[in-house]
Amino acid sequence: AQTVTQSQPEMSVQEAETVTLSCTYDTSESDYYLFWYKQPPSRQMILVIRQEAYKQQNATENRFSVNFQKAAKSFSLKISDSQLGDAAMYFCASRENTNAGKSTFGDGTTLTVKP
Amino acid sequence: ETGVTQSPTHLIKTRGQQVTLRCSSQSGHNTVSWYQQALGQGPQFIFQYYREEENGRGNFPPRFSGLQFPNYSSELNVNALELDDSALYLCASSGPYNEQFFGPGTRLTVL
Secondary structure: EEEEEEOOOOEEEOOOOOOOEEOOEEOOOOOOOEEEEEOOOOOEEEEEEEEOOOOOOOOOOOOEEEEEEEOOEEEEEEOOOHHHHOOOOEEEEEEEEEOOOOEEEEEOOOEEEEO | OOOEEEEEEEEEOOOOOEEEEEEEOOOOEEEEEEEOOOOOOOOOOEEEEEEOOOEEEOOOOOOOOEEEOOOOEEEEEOOOOOHHOOOEEEEEOOOOOOOOOEOOOOEEEEE
């Protein structure tokens, strides 16, 4: 079974600054994916970034990047140049490669962006 | 390419009633999953369907059931509704490259 833990229920950042959201996970699988999703008040779960566990290189998507520490089972999300539109609930999730439909989510971090 | 859609957007039911939620998968996706998201929590996996067969289930009782149709659309049925069933229900479809796309959800309130 997989577990995902997000230890920061709430975070805040000043507009244009950088913030890092933490996530740790546990899995017995060797082949899995890790994800960060954004869920604004509109409820739509939007994929922010994904990381294949077999890849050592950290994934990046524009202002979003991850720090993937496989041995430590840590997967943090860094948001650079924060924008007001980044305010949302952020969820870390894991998924086994052999089970395309089942993701395990953390309880989320609410990110506030201050103007 | 259309995204994942869900209906209805909101629903209010009373205890003991039955409810059916619907989901249309993203074009070309043959795996659909359902999640329950209680307020302030992360989504919890209910079950998934692949080519019309259930092939994975989370820790939910049998009164949660589903269907997947040949066009890969899907239904989630919940019988004998309880107050704790009040939640946002999310549908997600998975494509050939392990991408999982979520619908906007159905907010179910049980009174």
